[in-house]
Amino acid sequence: MKRIAAKSDNATRAHELVSSLQARFVAGLEKLAADLGSEQRFSPVEWFRDEGSHGGGIRFETADGDLFGRGSVNVSQVHYDDNPEKKLGSASAISTIIHPCNPLAPSVHIHISWTEMKSGAGYWRMMADLNPSNENKAHTAQFFDAMKKAAPALYEEGIAQGERYFYIPTLGRHRGVAHFYLENYATDDAAADYALARTVGEASIDSYLDILTQALSSSDKASDEQQAAQLAYHTLYFFQVLTLDRGTTTGLLVHNQNDVGIMGSLPAYVDRQLLRSWIDRMQPPQHQLLNALVAALPESKPALVDEAVKKRLAAVVRNHYRTYPEAIEMQASGNTIPSTVKNHS
Template identity: 80%
Template sequence: MKRTAAKSESATCAHKLVSSLQTRFVEGLENLATELGSTQRFSPVEWFRDEGIHGGGIRYETADGDLIGRGSVNVSQVHYDDTPEKKLGSASAISTIIHPVNPLAPSVHIHISWTEMKNGGGYWRMMADLNPSNENKQHTAQFFSAMKSAAPEQYNEGVAQGERYFYIPALGRHRGVAHFYLEEYNSGDADTDYHLAKAVGEAAIDTYVDILAQVLRSGEQGTTAQQEMQLAYHTLYFFQVLTLDRGTTTGLLVHDQNDVGIMGSLPAYVDRMLLKSWVDRMQPPQHQLLNALVASLPEENPALVDAEVKRKLASVVRNHYRAHPEAINMQASGNVIPPTVKNHS
């Protein structure tokens, strides 16, 4: 089986960019592991959209290691060059999440993508957010500073959209401490926008690897209380991704050919009882969604989120929004809501 590539020049350039970011991140993390004497590495997993006819992707993943509990660095390109009735030409993206074992080391989420329509229009989506369970104010400031250097003119808007997108109304708090998010970004200058996406992606990757290195080189392992805070935070992360994250939901609604990859952002373990305690805070019909998600987890606590569980969770989310399509309006958004599902229809 072979993945085909999009034909347009801009899609080819975008795919080269996100692939270079993937290589940069995986090599940075593996070089750090080698320095620290760890044998943990990332393994490639390929997936195909419609048996490769409409593209697919490759992700580098790692799990249950001494440094990283769960990590996924996924690059994909889906295109519809042979399907004239679809509005979408192609979508090229890197989506990555790293959840370290050490409770003093923050998780990170980075997404850079180019979406191209057949009418000639297109836009970038840029996201970078630092997600510590035990915040280090210096790391937060370092991450913000990197984003400001990479996107000085867009910085205030990126932070504002990020603060809006990653807010969790039911819990009255944000996921993460440093957020940068630009949705449907197109300044009208294709070359400038490409270099902005490149700068944001590289800055987020390099800054995170440096922050992770600072923590791991220190030798500090964290206390039992900090480990408990990490489990609670990973549970909050799980909650936000599966009840609010529009990108995750639309990805699951568009197709079912990469469910484990789409769920690659989930941490290894969550507190099942803590999740259940949040059901009463949910507005209808989202309380049904959370109940079904909890029921899909193993009954032990903490609950392991492995590949089999990820597939169950993907089905729960997909079935919920097919039964309650209006509930998508209750999900997170920046300043605009891209019609992703409609574009793929």
């Protein structure tokens, strides 16, 4: 099979941008691993949308190593150039999550995407958030500073939208400690918008690589309490992604041809009992969703989230929102809500 690329010049440039960010991040992560004497590397996995006729993508992933419990750096481009009934022209994106094994090293999530309608209108989505299980205040400040330098005029807006999007009402706290998010971003200066997307992507990647190098090069050893905090935090991360993250849910609703890739943000292990303890806090019908997610997990302590489990979890999320389509309005948003599912309809 062969992936057919979108015809739009803007889509081509966007795909070149996200692909360059992917190469930058994977190269940096593998260099860090080599410098630390680790043999852990990222392996390419290709997927196809409708056997490649509508695009697809390639992700570099790793799991169960000495440095990274889970890691995914995914680039995709989906388009409908051959379908005049679709309003959406194309969507090109990098979505990446890294979950280090060391509880003193933070996780990171970065997403940069360009969505283009056949009318020619389009918008960027830019997200970068630092997710430590045991916060290092200096690392938090460093990440914030990188975002401020990358987007000085939009820093306050990006932080405000990020704080809103990553808040978990049920638990009364945020996922992560440093959030930057611009949704549906577009101005009259397309070149400046493109440059901003590149700058935000490169700044978040480079800042995280430096933070990760500091954490993994340190001689500090995690305590039992910090190990336990990591499992609890990874459980919260799992909870937020599968009950609140609009990007994950809409991706699963649009198609079922990259479920493992879409679920690449999930950590390796979660606490099933902790998840179960949150069910009664959920508003209907979301309590049913969480109950089904818990049932899809293995009963081991902690519960391993492997490829087979990811597929079961994807099916749970997809079935839930097909049964309760109105429940998607209960998910997180920035200042605006993207019409992703409608665009693909």
